[in-house]
Amino acid sequence: MSVIAERGYRGASLSAVAERVGMTQQGLLHYFPTREALLIAVLEARDEWDTGGTKDTARAWPLEMWTFLVDYNAMRRGVVQTFSALLGESVTDNQPAREYFAERYGMVRERAAATLRHEFGERLPGGLTPEEAAPLVVAVLDGMQFQWLLDPDNADMSAAFRSLVALLGRERG
Amino acid sequence: MSVIAERGYRGASLSAVAERVGMTQQGLLHYFPTREALLIAVLEARDEWDTGGTKDTARAWPLEMWTFLVDYNAMRRGVVQTFSALLGESVTDNQPAREYFAERYGMVRERAAATLRHEFGERLPGGLTPEEAAPLVVAVLDGMQFQWLLDPDNADMSAAFRSLVALLGRERG
Numbered sequence: 001m002s003v004i005a006e007r008g009y010r011g012a013s014l015s016a017v018a019e020r021v022g023m024t025q026q027g028l029l030h031y032f033p034t035r036e037a038l039l040i041a042v043l044e045a046r047d048e049w050d051t052g053g054t055k056d057t058a059r060a061w062p063l064e065m066w067t068f069l070v071d072y073n074a075m076r077r078g079v080v081q082t083f084s085a086l087l088g089e090s091v092t093d094n095q096p097a098r099e100y101f102a103e104r105y106g107m108v109r110e111r112a113a114a115t116l117r118h119e120f121g122e123r124l125p126g127g128l129t130p131e132e133a134a135p136l137v138v139a140v141l142d143g144m145q146f147q148w149l150l151d152p153d154n155a156d157m158s159a160a161f162r163s164l165v166a167l168l169g170r171e172r173g
Numbered sequence: 174m175s176v177i178a179e180r181g182y183r184g185a186s187l188s189a190v191a192e193r194v195g196m197t198q199q200g201l202l203h204y205f206p207t208r209e210a211l212l213i214a215v216l217e218a219r220d221e222w223d224t225g226g227t228k229d230t231a232r233a234w235p236l237e238m239w240t241f242l243v244d245y246n247a248m249r250r251g252v253v254q255t256f257s258a259l260l261g262e263s264v265t266d267n268q269p270a271r272e273y274f275a276e277r278y279g280m281v282r283e284r285a286a287a288t289l290r291h292e293f294g295e296r297l298p299g300g301l302t303p304e305e306a307a308p309l310v311v312a313v314l315d316g317m318q319f320q321w322l323l324d325p326d327n328a329d330m331s332a333a334f335r336s337l338v339a340l341l342g343r344e345r346g
Contacts, residue, residue: 009265081264088261091254091322092182102323109320109327126299126340135320135333136313136340143312147282149264150275154282160308167299167309167340 008078009085040096057110060118070161080145109134126168140164181251182258213269230283233291243334253318282307299341313337
């Protein structure tokens with residue numbers, strides 16, 4: 001994770017990681033067959049860290065936790081870059097990126113729906129059901145990461161996410 | 174474009190395209206120095222087609238045009254896959270993908286803001302300004318493409334986009 005944070009996606013080579021952990025490249029390949037598999041394992045570790053290790057997607061996070069994670073991501077560009085680059089690979093590859101992201105999206109949508117249901121009930125103030133709103137939440141998170149990576153001065157992930165939450169939760173006047 | 178539509182991102186090799194247009198691979202490389210450059214040129218041609226060739230982003234498209242393009246994209250998976258794969262590359266590469274996407278996002282956000290201003294005025298019914306809402310529109314388009322490519326049965330791009338438009342345009346009760 002720290003090699004990615006410091007050097008970004010391209011800089012996180014097998015040799016750089018091997019050096020950091022005091023192994024040979026050959027030794028590292030014993031645990032992770034390819035560089036892509038290693039990077040996916042880092043993303044999985046991040047998910048575990050961010051979610052406190054729970055895979056129980058029905059347990060609702062507080063909405064503030066989502067906002068916090070967006071702000072936190074804005075401080076770890078290398079990790080967001082690695083996530084976005086591998087997401088791009090996942091739509092053409094079969095593994096391991098595709099498996100990771102396909103499973104992750106199902107879980108993240110469920111988790112988002114649970115948060116929205118806990119916060120707003122079966123119908124959000126903006127009119128959508130939790131299941132209709134969840135894919136939008138996830139799409140804005142991912143989509144804004146690309147805009148921010150490409151043009152940080154003109155794309156504010158935190159502001160955009162807060163705008164979406166305000167829209168979803170806006171009471172009828 | 175038709176090679177991409179038929180064979181997807183990985184199948185659209187230089188040799189497949191060369192064969193389709195009746196050129197040698199060497200001849201094709203005279204016009205496009207790399208496979209990536211060729212694919213970016215296809216995406217540029219798609220943008221020109223979709224926008225009627227205008228680069229005037231201040232001219233507002235009707236909102237229905239955006240909805241139509243989302244529905245249309247759901248019929249051209251290979252092109253959406255190529256777009257998304259190159260978008261992933263763009264956050265680590267310097268060219269040509271990065272240049273294409275960075276410029277494109279500036280334009281698409283401007284175009285989205287112009288559409289929203291034309292439709293709703295300086296303040297959208299949902300409470301946002303056109304400039305605050307435009308990045309959300311673009312993020313939902315891109316983010317939903319990834320969810321749809323990875324899991325088409327559980328991610329409906331058209332429904333999600335319509336939900337967002339309804340949220341943005343929802344009048345105070």
